[in-house]
Amino acid sequence: MAELLDPTEIFYTAYEPKMSNRFIMYIEGIPAYLVKAAxxxxxDQGEVILDHINVERKLKGKSRWQDVTVTLYDPVVPSGAQAVMEWVRLHHESVTGRDGYSDFYKKDITFNTLGPVGDKVEEWTLKGAFISSATFGDMDWATEDPIQIELTLKYDYAVLQF
Structure with a gap:
């Protein structure tokens, strides 16, 4: 005999989707309103292969959190480039050639997804984040685009709080 589906699986259920334009990101030293995109x-769950005669058995390997990219606006005041460079100088000081201790340059970053009325509906914490690369944008007389800064951030792990 055919199995009938539960009516809750067949009928449409109304829900409010999370929207990609409703977010706020908090990075110490960088004003939240400069964050345009992230x-x-x-x-990525790595893989361990156990060989046995003619077959393979696969297990989960190391868990690796992938880089996060962040796009910032670069206003005249406060300068987004200056805010980023202050963080970069905690990693490496170009004038002296000295590197910093990880306790100084690694930061915890909070990333909130917002609901339609501005309520926090999701919160990620990126633990131990640091700048892997920073691109300070291009200049071009033929465009009217605002200058943007692109950051690639590496981090130890992420926690979904809610």
């Missing part, structure tokens, strides 16, 4: 955390 990728959400992603994880």
């Amino acid at each position: 990728s959400r955390p992603s994880i």
Whole structure:
């Protein structure tokens, strides 16, 4: 005899989707309103292969959190480039050639997804984040685009709080 589906699986259920333009990101030293775009955390589960005669058995390997990219506006005041460079100088000081301790340059970053009325509906914390690369934008007389800064951030791990 055919199995009938539950009516809750067949009929449409109304829901409010999370929208990609409703977010706020808090990075110490960088005003939140400068953050134009950011990728959400992603994880890659490595693989361990156990060989046995003619077959393979696969297990989960190391978990690796993937880089996050952040796009910032660069206003005249406060300068987004200056804010980023202050963080970069905690990693490496170009004038002296000295590197910084990880306790100084690694930061915890909070990433909130907002609901339609501005309520926090999701919160990620990126633990131990630091700048892997920073691109300070291009200049071009033929465009009217605002200058943007692109950051690639590496981090130890992410926690989905709610």
